Amino acid sequence: MLTYLVQRFLIMIPTLLVISVITFIIIQLPPGDYLSNQMEELRAQGDTAALEKIDFLRKEYGLDRPLLEQYAIWLGIWPGDNGFSGVLQGDFGWSFEYQRPVNEVVGERMLLSFVLNFHVVLFTYLVAFPIGVYTAIRQYSLSDYTMTLVGYLGLATPNFLLALILLWLTNRYFGVSIGGLMDEQYIGQPWSWAKLVSVMQHLAIPVIVIGTSGTAAMIRRLRANLLDELQKQYVVTARAKGLPRRRALIKYPLRMALNPFIADIGNLLPQMISGSAIVAVVMSLPTSGPMLVHALQSQDQYLAGSFLLFLSCLTVAGMFLSDVALAVLDPRIRMGAEAQR
Amino acid sequence: MTIHAYPFRALLADYGRAVCGLALTVLPLLTEEVVPGLAYALAGLASVFAAFGLRTGLRHAGRLELSATGLRWNGPLAKTIAWNELSSVDLRYFSTRRDRGQGWMQLDLRGSRGTIRLESTLEGFSQVAARCFEVARERQLPLREAALTNLRSLAPEQSINGPRWSTS
Numbered sequence: 001m002l003t004y005l006v007q008r009f010l011i012m013i014p015t016l017l018v019i020s021v022i023t024f025i026i027i028q029l030p031p032g033d034y035l036s037n038q039m040e041e042l043r044a045q046g047d048t049a050a051l052e053k054i055d056f057l058r059k060e061y062g063l064d065r066p067l068l069e070q071y072a073i074w075l076g077i078w079p080g081d082n083g084f085s086g087v088l089q090g091d092f093g094w095s096f097e098y099q100r101p102v103n104e105v106v107g108e109r110m111l112l113s114f115v116l117n118f119h120v121v122l123f124t125y126l127v128a129f130p131i132g133v134y135t136a137i138r139q140y141s142l143s144d145y146t147m148t149l150v151g152y153l154g155l156a157t158p159n160f161l162l163a164l165i166l167l168w169l170t171n172r173y174f175g176v177s178i179g180g181l182m183d184e185q186y187i188g189q190p191w192s193w194a195k196l197v198s199v200m201q202h203l204a205i206p207v208i209v210i211g212t213s214g215t216a217a218m219i220r221r222l223r224a225n226l227l228d229e230l231q232k233q234y235v236v237t238a239r240a241k242g243l244p245r246r247r248a249l250i251k252y253p254l255r256m257a258l259n260p261f262i263a264d265i266g267n268l269l270p271q272m273i274s275g276s277a278i279v280a281v282v283m284s285l286p287t288s289g290p291m292l293v294h295a296l297q298s299q300d301q302y303l304a305g306s307f308l309l310f311l312s313c314l315t316v317a318g319m320f321l322s323d324v325a326l327a328v329l330d331p332r333i334r335m336g337a338e339a340q341r
Numbered sequence: 342m343t344i345h346a347y348p349f350r351a352l353l354a355d356y357g358r359a360v361c362g363l364a365l366t367v368l369p370l371l372t373e374e375v376v377p378g379l380a381y382a383l384a385g386l387a388s389v390f391a392a393f394g395l396r397t398g399l400r401h402a403g404r405l406e407l408s409a410t411g412l413r414w415n416g417p418l419a420k421t422i423a424w425n426e427l428s429s430v431d432l433r434y435f436s437t438r439r440d441r442g443q444g445w446m447q448l449d450l451r452g453s454r455g456t457i458r459l460e461s462t463l464e465g466f467s468q469v470a471a472r473c474f475e476v477a478r479e480r481q482l483p484l485r486e487a488a489l490t491n492l493r494s495l496a497p498e499q500s501i502n503g504p505r506w507s508t509s
Contacts, residue, residue: 001435001447002389002392002393002396003355003393003435003445003447003460004435004437005389006358006359006362006389006390006393007358007437008437009362009386009389009390010358010361010362010365011437013362013365013366013386014365076372076375077369077372083373084372084373084374088369088372088375088376088379089372089373089374089375089376090376090378090379234486252486323437327433327435330487331433331434331435331487331491332434332486332487332490332491
């Protein structure tokens with residue numbers, strides 16, 4: 001296992017470095033930058049004081065330096081005007097649009113995104129898991145057909161459409177707006193018990209809206225995987241030898257059917273932060289998804305770059321966790337694969 | 342009695358991995374004022390690579406003796422497992438590739454006086470693994486389905502029918 005961990009780490013670290021380079025290049029690819037665009041606007045207005053400030057920021061963040069140097073300063077492996085001050089030192093740069101450090105800008109939104117998407121994942125697993133198992137062991141029953149229909153509906157309905165329908169229905173019949181993640185009086189206020197309660201009250205609808213399609217997809221996949229396993233000879237043998245039905249289900253088939261879901265953990269972590277951007281726009285949710293989209297549009301390079309780097313780190317970390325879990329749960333050679341070391 | 346060792350080429354690759362890993366994790370720590378969370382993560386990774394390097398050194402200095410009475414790892418941290426003390430045998434397959442190809446196997450042997458872990462880079466690994474499973478069958482030890490599948494892939498001539506529904 002130690003060899004496995006070492007080999008996975010040795011893949012992970014260069015992968016993260018390459019991702020950070022690619023992220024930085026992608027951010028820089030469009031012509032100009034946020035400050036150039038601002039400078040053009042201010043020049044047109046004749047605001048010379050603001051122009052001096054922009055010039056100061058350009059030097060401060062090394063935007064007048066070569067691309068490679070900018071990258072090294074941003075990562076914190078090359079000294080800038082203020083010494084080493086980059087991602088490694090916890091300084092993600094300055095958001096030109098919000099006029100605040102990136103750390104401050106993303107702080108609360110990251111937290112809200114995490115809370116929302118964590119509940120979405122919890123909802124998905126809690127609802128999909130029992131239904132998926134039940135429909136597999138009761139194949140072709142009335143409940144199986146009903147759940148299958150619901151699953152197809154869930155899969156076929158885009159999340160943002162469901163959000164729009166629910167917004168309209170609640171407004172039309174209950175006279176309330178379900179947009180946002182908290183009551184208006186708590187926006188921008190420090191965290192308190194009342195604010196937390198307000199957030200939890202507003203969570204239900206976004207969680208259902210965002211979680212429906214994932215739940216439906218998970219039900220379908222779990223049912224299909226489990227049906228495949230239940231028809232294998234080892235299950236028939238186990239039943240023939242008198243192993244109780246529940247034990248014959250839980251001991252091996254269910255474990256095998258879960259492998260694809262464990263492999264999916266890698267995708268869950270980044271989803272916790274960036275998932276559901278479109279729904280967040282439609283429902284006015286103050287999560288990080290819309291902020292990332294906006295930062296990319298306005299070329300707020302440090303904000304967008306930090307977001308992308310963070311998401312990449314989460315993806316790589318998630319992949320690592322799922323690979324380790326799979327290596328522990330299913331340490332079996334695939335027939336045809338050769339052990340070469 | 343047969344003697345088995347890890348070939349130098351395989352050990353060299355492992356030394357290389359340990360050095361690369363240490364370089365990638367320790368060098369960033371040398372820059373100024375690394376944020377604490379990241380510093381702890383890098384230090385944790387560095388300790389894993391250091392442990393790996395140490396283990397490679399131990400393997401470099403040791404030899405495995407397979408005899409009629411049991412297994413003995415000679416060298417630093419020597420261990421012996423007599424066949425009549427063997428309590429558990431497992432054979433696991435690891436691969437870092439998506440298609441699960443080009444991986445390696447790890448043989449875990451537990452006795453009353455310790456554990457011996459061997460990897461498939463060991464010279465004569467399939468011979469050692471086959472002998473251990475033979476003893477496990479004689480002693481009616483529970484064997485995992487995955488371990489038997491791996492053994493069949495490693496040594497097809499060794500058709501071992503262990504208890505299918507094991508407790509592990």
